[in-house]
Amino acid sequence: GIQVEQSPPDLILQEGANSTLRCNFSDSVNNLQWFHQNPWGQLINLFYIPSGTKQNGRLSATTVATERYSLLYISSSQTTDSGVYFCAVNLKSSGNTPLVFGKGTRLSVIA
Amino acid sequence: DSGVTQTPKHLITATGQRVTLRCSPRSGDLSVYWYQQSLDQGLQFLIQYYNGEERAKGNILERFSAQQFPDLHSELNLSSLELGDSALYFCASSANSPHNSPLHFGNGTRLTVT
Numbered sequence: 001g002i003q004v005e006q007s008p009p010d011l012i013l014q015e016g017a018n019s020t021l022r023c024n025f026s027d028s029v030n031n032l033q034w035f036h037q038n039p040w041g042q043l044i045n046l047f048y049i050p051s052g053t054k055q056n057g058r059l060s061a062t063t064v065a066t067e068r069y070s071l072l073y074i075s076s077s078q079t080t081d082s083g084v085y086f087c088a089v090n091l092k093s094s095g096n097t098p099l100v101f102g103k104g105t106r107l108s109v110i111a
Numbered sequence: 112d113s114g115v116t117q118t119p120k121h122l123i124t125a126t127g128q129r130v131t132l133r134c135s136p137r138s139g140d141l142s143v144y145w146y147q148q149s150l151d152q153g154l155q156f157l158i159q160y161y162n163g164e165e166r167a168k169g170n171i172l173e174r175f176s177a178q179q180f181p182d183l184h185s186e187l188n189l190s191s192l193e194l195g196d197s198a199l200y201f202c203a204s205s206a207n208s209p210h211n212s213p214l215h216f217g218n219g220t221r222l223t224v225t
Contacts, residue, residue, distance in 0.1 A: 033214060041199060043216035044113070086154065088214070097167055098144055099214060101154040 003027070004089050004102035012108045013077050021072040021105045023087030031090040032063050033099065034072050038083040046072070046085075077109045114138065117202050117217035125225055129190040132220045134202030136183055142166070142205045143185040144214070145177055149198040160185055161207070192224045 005024045013019055025032070034046040047054050047061040049070065054061055058077075063070040074081055084106050088099035114137035124130055136143050145157040147170075156169035160179035171177075174192075179185045189196060199219045205212035 031211065035216075041221075042218055043201060043203075045213050045215055048213040088154075097169070098156050098159050100156070103153050 003091060003094075003100050004087055006085075006087050006102035006105050008105060009103070010106045010108075012110065015077060015079060015109055015111050017077050017109075018073070018075045019077060019107070021074070021085050021087075021107075023070040023072070023089075023102060025068050025070075025087075025089045025091065027068070027094075028092040029063075029065060029068075029089045030092055031099065032070055033088050034061055034070070035086040035088065035101075036081075036083055037086065037104070038080075043086075074107075077107075079109045079111055082107055082109045113215040113217065115202060115204050115215050115217035117220050119220060120218065121221050121223075123223045123225065124192060126192055126194060128192050128224075129188065130192065130222065132187040132189070132200055132202075132222075134185045134187070134204075134217060136185070136202075136204030137215055140204035140206050140215075141183065142207060142212070143179055143183070144203040144205075145171075145185070145187050146201040146203065146216075147198050148201060148219075149195075154201075157187070189222070194224050197222055197224045 036044045051065045058075045060073045084104040086104045088101045116135040141162045144159045157171040159167040177187045201219045203216045
C-alpha cells in the first residue's frame with residue numbers, strides 16, 4: 001500500500017507568502033527527511049527530522065511521529081524556493097530498506 | 112555542493128547499448144545509494160551498498176548492476192538499454208545507515224536512450 005502521501009500536489013504562491021506542505025506516512029518511522037529539487041534537478045537535503053521541530057532560516061519542519069505526519073513550513077517565500085519538495089521516510093515496518101519517497105509537492109513562487 | 116560527485120552529467124545512447132554511471136560519495140560516507148527518477152515513476156530506489164557490500168535492493172532490473180569499490184566509489188551499469196530506461200539517475204551517500212543519517216544526493220546523470 002501507499003506508504004508516503006504528500007499534499008498538496010501543486011502549489012502556486014505569490015512571492016512573500018507563507019506555505020505549509022504536509023507529509024503523511026503509514027507507520028512509525030525510523031527516519032524522515034525533506035528534500036528540495038530545484039528547477040535544475042538538484043536534490044538538496046533540507047531536514048533530517050524523524051521527530052520534533054527544526055528550523056533553518058525561512059524553512060522549518062515539524063514531525064509528529066505519534067500521529068504519523070510531518071509538516072514543512074516555508075515563510076516569506078522567494079522565487080528561488082520554486083521546485084519540488086519531497087518527503088522521504090524509512091518505516092520501522094520496512095526493516096533495513098532505504099528511504100521511500102513521496103510523489104512530492106510542486107511549488108511555484110511567482111514575483 | 113553536497114560533496115557527492117556523479118559523472119557524466121548527460122549521456123545519450125542508442126537502444127541495446129551499455130553504459131556505466133559513476134559516483135563518488137561524500138568524504139567519510141560509507142553508504143552509497145542509486146535512485147532512478149522518471150516522470151511517471153517518481154524517485155525509485157534501485158540499490159544500496161555499504162562499505163563495499165550490497166546492503167539493500169529495490170526495483171532494480173536484471174539488466175542493471177552495480178558495485179562499490181574499495182575506495183568507496185560506485186558504478187551503476189545499465190545494459191541492453193531500452194527507451195524506457197531514459198531517466199535521471201541519482202547517486203546518494205550517507206554516513207552509515209539510512210535509519211539515522213541524512214542522505215545527500217549528487218547532481219544526477221541524465222540518460223537519454225534513442
